[in-house]
Amino acid sequence: MSKNMVADHAIRPVENDTIFTISAKASEAVEKYGPDKVINSSMGVLLEDNGDFVAFKSVYDYLESLEAPKIAAYASIEGDKDFLKAVKKACFKDHMPNAYIEAVATPGGSGAIHHSVFNYTNIGDTVITSSLYWDPYNTICLESGRKLDTYNMFNENGGLDIDAFKEKFNYYLTKQKRLLTIFNTPAHNPTGYSVSDEEWDEILVVLKEAAKDKDNKIIVLVDIAYIDFCDEKFNRRKFMEKFAGLDENILILIAFSASKGYTMYGLRNGALLCVTSKEEIAKEFFYTNLHSNRGTWSNGTKGAMRVLTDIINDENLGNNFIKERDHYVKMLRRRADVFLQKSEEVGLKLYPYKDGFFVCIPCKDPAKAADLLMEENVFVIPLQTGLRFALCAVGEEKCALAPKIIKEVLSKWDE
Structure with missing residues (x-):
C-alpha cells in the first residue's frame, strides 16, 4: 500500500523550479556583492540596462485608467x-x-x-x-x-x-x-x-x-x-x-x-x-x-x-504602444549584436540565434557549468544540452563582458 497521501499520478520529485531557484541565488549574490558585480541572466523578463523592470507605460497607464468594473467583473x-x-x-x-x-x-x-x-x-x-x-x-x-x-x-x-x-x-x-x-x-x-x-x-x-x-x-x-x-x-x-x-x-x-x-x-x-x-x-x-x-x-x-x-x-493607444515596444525591440537587438560579436571574438560557440530574449551556449555538462559560473557571479540556466543566457535581463555593457567569462569557465574543463 502506498504511503503517499497524493494519488499515484501526482507523485513528483522533491525539487524546486530550476529557473526560480537560480534567480533566487542571483538575488542573494546582488545583496552580498552589489548589482555591478553580478550578471543575472536567469529570468526571461525584460529589464532596463540598469536592472529596472520594464512595464510598458502605454499598457499600465491605460490599465490604471479603467473603471473598476472593466477590471473586476x-x-x-x-x-x-x-x-x-x-x-x-x-x-x-x-x-x-x-x-x-x-x-x-x-x-x-x-x-x-x-x-x-x-x-x-x-x-x-x-x-x-x-x-x-x-x-x-x-x-x-x-x-x-x-x-x-x-x-x-x-x-x-x-x-x-x-x-x-x-x-x-x-x-x-x-x-x-x-x-x-x-x-x-x-x-x-x-x-x-x-x-x-x-x-x-x-x-x-x-x-x-x-x-x-x-x-x-x-x-x-x-x-x-x-x-x-x-x-x-x-x-x-x-x-x-x-x-x-x-x-x-x-x-x-x-x-x-x-x-x-x-x-x-x-x-x-x-x-x-x-x-x-x-x-x-x-x-x-x-x-x-x-x-x-x-x-x-x-x-x-x-x-x-x-x-x-x-x-x-x-489608433492613438496602438501607436503609443508600438512606439514604446519598438524602443525595446531595438534595445534587445543591440544586446544580441554585442553578445554575438564578443562571443565570436573570444571563440565562444553559440547555437544559431535570430531573434528574441535568449541565446544558448552548447555545453557538455550544463548543470556543472552553471554551478561554476555562479562562482563567478554569472547566473545562467542549464538546459538539455546548453546554457541559456537571457539577453532580455542583462544590460548591454554586461552582455559585452559575459562571453569572455563564460568562455574562460568552459575552457577549463569542457573541451
Whole structure:
C-alpha cells in the first residue's frame, strides 16, 4: 500500500523550479556583492540596462485608467468577444491565412499549451518537439499523463534538422495515429532561432505527405510567445499565410502570449487559436476549449483583455504602444549584436540565434557549468544540452563582458 497521501499520478520529485531557484541565488549574490558585480541572466523578463523592470507605460497607464468594473467583473469563459477578435489581429497582423480561425482566451501561453496537450492527444501519447526546448513543455505533458520526446534541432549547416524531425514525426504516427508537434518559433526559447519560410515549406511537405492517410490526426502547435520582439523588418509572421488550404486532418494551433509582447507577465493574458480548412473543426475547437477553460481556471483576467483589445483597436493607444515596444525591440537587438560579436571574438560557440530574449551556449555538462559560473557571479540556466543566457535581463555593457567569462569557465574543463 502506498504511503503517499497524493494519488499515484501526482507523485513528483522533491525539487524546486530550476529557473526560480537560480534567480533566487542571483538575488542573494546582488545583496552580498552589489548589482555591478553580478550578471543575472536567469529570468526571461525584460529589464532596463540598469536592472529596472520594464512595464510598458502605454499598457499600465491605460490599465490604471479603467473603471473598476472593466477590471473586476468576470470575463466570458471563452474570453470576451471583442478580445477574441482583437487577439486574432494581434496574432496574425497582416498575415492572416485564408482559413477558418477561432480563438479562446487562456492565462498566458502556458494555458494555451496545456489545452493543446490535454485536448488534442490521448492519455499515454507522446508529444514531440526539438531537442532544445522550454522545460515546462515536459511538465505540462507529465501533468496530463503524456510523454515528451525530441528530435535533433540543428543540422550541420546551422539550420533546422528537417530530416531528424521527419524521422521522429513519422515514427510516432505509425505508433499512435494522432500526433502533436510543438514548434517554438520565431525567437525560440532558449536558442533565439527562428524557423525560416523555406524551412516551413519543408515541414509542410512532411505534414501533407502524412495527411494522405486520413486516419492520421496531425496537430501542430506553434508557440509564438516571443514573436513581438522580432524586428519587423524580418517579417517573421509571413509563414502564417502558409497555413491556408491544408488537409482537413492537419490542425494548426497557435499559442499567443501577451506576457512578453505586452509586458503582462503577472496579468496572465493570452489565447489559443486554431487554423483549419474545415468550419466544423473550428467550431469543435471553440467549444472543446471553452469547456476546458471552465474546468480549469474558469475565466481569464478581464482587465488584461480590455487593455489588449483597446490597444489593438484604438489608433492613438496602438501607436503609443508600438512606439514604446519598438524602443525595446531595438534595445534587445543591440544586446544580441554585442553578445554575438564578443562571443565570436573570444571563440565562444553559440547555437544559431535570430531573434528574441535568449541565446544558448552548447555545453557538455550544463548543470556543472552553471554551478561554476555562479562562482563567478554569472547566473545562467542549464538546459538539455546548453546554457541559456537571457539577453532580455542583462544590460548591454554586461552582455559585452559575459562571453569572455563564460568562455574562460568552459575552457577549463569542457573541451
